Amino acid sequence: MFLTETSIFPSFFDPFNDTKKKKNKKDVAHMQLDLFSHSFDESLLRRLKTLANSSSTSQPSVGINLSWLSSALDFLFFAHEEAIILLSSLNLDNSLDFYLDNSVKILDLCNSISSEIERFRNRRLVLSFALLVLNNGSVDPEKLARARVSLSDWVNYYKGPVLDSNNHLENIARDLATRLKEIPRGKISADERFVRRTIKAVGLVTVFVAGVVVTALRGSPGLVVAVRAPPEFLWAEPFNSLCASVSTRPDKKRYLLDELDEIEARIKEVSGVMDGGSGENGERPSSAVKELEMVTGRLGEGLERLGDGVNEIFNSVLRTRDGMLEKMRVGQQEQRSDARKFSSNLHSKHVLCNVQK
Template sequence: MSQPQEPHRPFFPFGNPFRMLSPKGSQLSPRLLSLLNTFEEAFAARLQKLNPKDKDDVLSLTWMKLAMESLCETHTAIKTLITELELPVTEWDAKWIDVYLDITVKLLDICIAFSSEISRLSQGHLFLQCALHKLECNTSEKLMRACSSLDSWRQHIGSKNPRLGNCKSILESLVDSLTLPKVKNSAKGKVLMRAMYGVKVQTVFVCSVFASAFSVDSENLLDLDVPNTISWAQAYSDLQTTVNGEIRDVFSRGKFTFLKELDEVDAAVNKLYPMIQDGMRPTEMEAFRSSFSDLGGRAEKLSQVLDVLAKEVDGFFKIVLSGRDALLRNLRVSDTVADPFPGNSGEQVRG
């Protein structure tokens, strides 16, 4: 487990989010305070909704789909907040811009790694389909080929994806290695920096869970300490304790695979495999049909949830990319930038 040695720095370079209500700083107007409270209340609700009622659902593709969906909602919400704040056009320091662009590159890189792994897992479905097709014909030759396809599926799923190798260093750099340029203090800036802190926390949390689940390595989990002065701190602490704790517990059991839907397919394979390895006896036909049907259903469920998860990861990629593109467009038009995240710009990305 990666334990931070010093307080985590904000994900985006807006300064310290915990000093925003300091008497020495700008006071928040009722309108700004209302905007902040609305954002944080909705954010806390998303964290609470993400906390699984059943711990067995933690390491599941279904839960991961909900987690990525929630993260996209949070990134969309921060865009809406920026619009509502009506931030004035301000000059961005070159170092500020470099930090932002560096962060977005890292997020795009980790999205590409996740998409690569989802695609790899989806490719394994071909081996299952091949095995099921051969099992429809009860001949010794077909049974041997079915066994070979199931062996190939296990080897494919159990292999390592080299694209996941950089996830840990990317996550740690997002949390610990940011250079924070100073920016002019303002009431609106304080609201934004506090909201951005929440975006940062959820982004690192979700990405660390994905990296851990896909790489089968609990070392990719990151535990973030959120000050209890933040209104959503308890909701986040409960979520992190439940999810990270269960992941580490599951990893300690030493299983073939750690994702629930993959585990279910593997269990069905293990049940069917002995029946076909040495040929089926007439008395085993009913059990074979049941196991055959079970494997087919679980394989199809796995394929479908992987497709849905792939779309969610792609949606997050587009949200990050669109914000980056908006900043670069503004830089080309003017020496000043008003808002790097205009609108719900996930639709602005051209295929």
């Protein structure tokens, strides 16, 4: 029998020890990514519950108003900012093109929603003209006739879904939703998987909020695009429930947006007063006009806040894109610089060898 001495100190040249160290580092990195994912999901879950429990959607008989839409945009902005913080600390590499392609769609989506808001503002001018004539107490038949036509134009404008000529906005939203279903081919690292999971989460929230905003502003009969979060996300259940509740329009509501139904009701009252010419006491009542004026004022304030929310998201995504592109540019310059140094070193060694010879 031979006795073999075994050192109690690890060898720096032990391949098994090196493999173990690498595996431990890999496990620690995976744990950190899991913690990041869980923290990101929990932050979205908290915000999502607040949005779902808001007064606009807590009861099935209540629809959506501009205030709720602004809150939804705030939630979307929060999701983008949280994702940016996470992604900025990682090496995107293979996922950089994936993010840049999707972010272009989001920027285009923001521009299209801004156009819808501007279209809505222009429609509001129709009400403002009619209110100006009625508040001045004008008895000019021509002005009153134009005011009546303006009110009718508002109602007729929203009798069906208001769509642009080429359905550009719907195509963007649907294309982004389709991209979210795409599964990357081939083997990817844990970092890449985390990055794409984060991008997918933000994409789901983006498509949902954008779809609701567009549907509400256009008076469309149904959501422009619908999405559903997979169970891998901690916030999937409340998110899908919120999507379902928004898709179901309350009874006796023509539009998804409360303000549209309210304005139409006030217009009918004002039109009835104009057609009747006087109230019960023989005088033209001003209450219907005042109520329409109040609703129109709230509409203007809501649209301003909505526009600000879209601008915040647009600027957030644009800053992230610029930062990533700059990072990529610097990386490429460093690679070229390293390549030049390497080539220069080779040239120097070659010259030195020739001199020594």
